[in-house]
Amino acid sequence: MANFIVKNMLEHLKEACGVFGALDFEHRPVFPYVYWGLRGQNHRGHQSHGFLTFDGRFHAHRGLDLVPKIKREAIQKWVRKLPGHVGLGHVRYTTSGGTDEQSLVKSAAPILERAGKTKIAISFNGNIVNGPKITREIKGKFPSFQYNFDAQLISRKLLLKLRKEGDLASSVRSCMKEIEGAFSVAGITQKGELFAFKDPYGIRPLCCGYSEDRKTCAVSSETVGLDINGLEFDFEINPGELVTASEDGFVREQLVRCEKRALCAFEFAYFARPDSMLGDKFVYEVREEFGRNLGREYPETTEDVDIIISMPETGNDAAFGLHELTGKRWERASRRHRYVTERAFILLPEERYTTIDRKINIIDHKMVGKNVAVVDDSIVRGDTTKVVVKKLRKMGAKKVYLFITFPRIIGPCFYGVDMATYGELIGSRYEAEEIAKIVGADAVKYQSVDGLVKATGLSRNELCLGCITEKYPTPMAQKLADEMKERFEKGYKETGRIYEVATH
Ligand code: SF4
Numbered sequence: 125m126a127n128f129i130v131k132n133m134l135e136h137l138k139e140a141c142g143v144f145g146a147l148d149f150e151h152r153p154v155f156p157y158v159y160w161g162l163r164g165q166n167h168r169g170h171q172s173h174g175f176l177t178f179d180g181r182f183h184a185h186r187g188l189d190l191v192p193k194i195k196r197e198a199i200q201k202w203v204r205k206l207p208g209h210v211g212l213g214h215v216r217y218t219t220s221g222g223t224d225e226q227s228l229v230k231s232a233a234p235i236l237e238r239a240g241k242t243k244i245a246i247s248f249n250g251n252i253v254n255g256p257k258i259t260r261e262i263k264g265k266f267p268s269f270q271y272n273f274d275a276q277l278i279s280r281k282l283l284l285k286l287r288k289e290g291d292l293a294s295s296v297r298s299c300m301k302e303i304e305g306a307f308s309v310a311g312i313t314q315k316g317e318l319f320a321f322k323d324p325y326g327i328r329p330l331c332c333g334y335s336e337d338r339k340t341c342a343v344s345s346e347t348v349g350l351d352i353n354g355l356e357f358d359f360e361i362n363p364g365e366l367v368t369a370s371e372d373g374f375v376r377e378q379l380v381r382c383e384k385r386a387l388c389a390f391e392f393a394y395f396a397r398p399d400s401m402l403g404d405k406f407v408y409e410v411r412e413e414f415g416r417n418l419g420r421e422y423p424e425t426t427e428d429v430d431i432i433i434s435m436p437e438t439g440n441d442a443a444f445g446l447h448e449l450t451g452k453r454w455e456r457a458s459r460r461h462r463y464v465t466e467r468a469f470i471l472l473p474e475e476r477y478t479t480i481d482r483k484i485n486i487i488d489h490k491m492v493g494k495n496v497a498v499v500d501d502s503i504v505r506g507d508t509t510k511v512v513v514k515k516l517r518k519m520g521a522k523k524v525y526l527f528i529t530f531p532r533i534i535g536p537c538f539y540g541v542d543m544a545t546y547g548e549l550i551g552s553r554y555e556a557e558e559i560a561k562i563v564g565a566d567a568v569k570y571q572s573v574d575g576l577v578k579a580t581g582l583s584r585n586e587l588c589l590g591c592i593t594e595k596y597p598t599p600m601a602q603k604l605a606d607e608m609k610e611r612f613e614k615g616y617k618e619t620g621r622i623y624e625v626a627t628h
Contacts, residue, residue, distance in 0.1 A: 142168030143247035144213040144349050145310035146342040147318040147369045151209040155202065157342060157353050158213040162191045164347055164352035167397060169215035172232035176245050177208035178316045186232035191215065210316050214247040231272055237279040242287050243314040248275040249328045249345055250306030251540035253600045258303055278307060293377055296321050296366045300380040304600045306539035310343045317367040324382035325597050326363030327404060327588055331393060332358045332374050341369045346400040351538040386597035387587035390541060392580050394438050394501045394528040405581050408441045413579035414529040414571055415445025415499060422569045425525055430494040431455040436484060438501040442529045446499060457487040492520035502530040503544060506550035510563040523566040531573045531592040532556060538601040543591060546609055587607045
């Protein structure tokens with residue numbers, strides 16, 4: 125039975141970051157809330173984690189790896205070492221700064237920055253597009269400033285204004301006006317106030333919630349961070365909005381208004397947990413609709429399908445939708461090895477392809493003689509898709525159709541997703557039919573952009589669709605994408621995004 129199939133972690137996209145913040149008005153310790161808030165959101169960042177609390181003074185602990193791997197004794201120790209009724213947490217996958225172990229430790233968040241007597245702590249999710257410009261500006265005021273990662277740019281920018289004006293709202297407003305990119309931020313001031321804000325396009329999610337007695341309030345990248353703590357979801361922070369926690373509820377200030385909103389569409393297909401809410405819908409409901417859309421958009425192909433399988437876990441809900449619409453059997457023959465959480469670091473380079481085998485198991489005899497529809501969230505580079513198709517054929521599948529919920533990725537992301545260049549994206553170079561030939565599938569069927577938009581319940585004007593339409597919501601990202609594309613088409617070798625190759 126046990127032939128294996130694998131989803132290669134080198135191929136698959138990594139999440140950018142997850143943030144969590146809590147404040148207890150009865151002055152009870154918030155560390156447990158922060159700990160569970162991160163555990164519920166560890167899918168957003170596997171490389172490092174961090175906790176920071178405030179009880180009149182700031183206390184912090186940061187480490188590498190997943191939160192569930194923290195030993196019980198360590199947690200018990202931290203409960204004592206991280207006292208305070210206000211706290212922040214952060215899980216990170218790096219999309220800015222170095223990726224060696226030393227850099228990862230150094231860049232683990234939350235970060236605490238100080239300038240003179242002014243201090244501020246922040247957790248940040250996103251990616252800054254005009255980093256070099258902001259770095260130069262900061263260096264002008266803090267000559268010894270050394271850029272390591274994007275969160276520093278936000279915290280330093282806040283410090284600059286706070287020192288000058290002493291007012292949080294005007295400091296945040298200047299961040300929103302001068303920094304281009306995605307930033308969803310939770311923070312603590314030196315007075316112990318919990319605050320949170322989003323960039324004017326609202327590219328990454330961030331929501332607020334309360335305990336039933338309203339004595340504890342929290343901010344979280346995803347609603348699951350509230351759920352796991354038994355907190356009630358209150359509202360999603362608006363793009364360009366600053367919220368501060370008070371005993372009377374969150375105080376909301378719309379600091380910057382932007383005509384366009386741009387929540388990352390990829391959150392729906394891949395990043396966010398299916399049981400989180402985005403917009404007015406649960407993500408799993410949207411993914412089910414993605415699956416139904418694939419059935420509606422490709423009736424002739426689905427007619428030829430005998431069984432549907434899904435790549436766990438992001439393909440599962442869409443596979444259910446496809447099954448529901450077409451009546452074709454959803455064979456749940458692909459399962460994740462539950463306790464395999466490691467990334468590929470223990471593997472030799474030549475084992476690259478077999479890393480999928482260590483994550484996902486597919487029951488081979490179910491495939492024999494069948495026309496198989498494989499439902500997955502995306503194709504980025506195509507390497508492992510090729511391996512998956514090859515293995516399914518070896519298992520005896522007659523035909524392999526790939527149904528992909530996220531439309532063809534044709535451009536890089538500038539807002540915190542690990543897709544840096546045109547060259548690495550198979551979808552930027554080839555059409556679906558060519559991709560099918562390259563990966564050895566009978567067909568590759570992508571959900572249409574219109575179908576995706578409709579399923580989210582939002583409009584085109586409320587979503588970022590940059591990587592699938594090459595129309596980016598922010599001006600500098602658009603300019604960089606156009607320049608990168610021109611260079612790519614002229615055959616220049618890409619070594620990263622233009623602004624990352626440029627020195628900070
Ligand atoms: S470019 Fe793509 S991945 Fe990046 S924020 Fe926009 S939709 Fe999301």
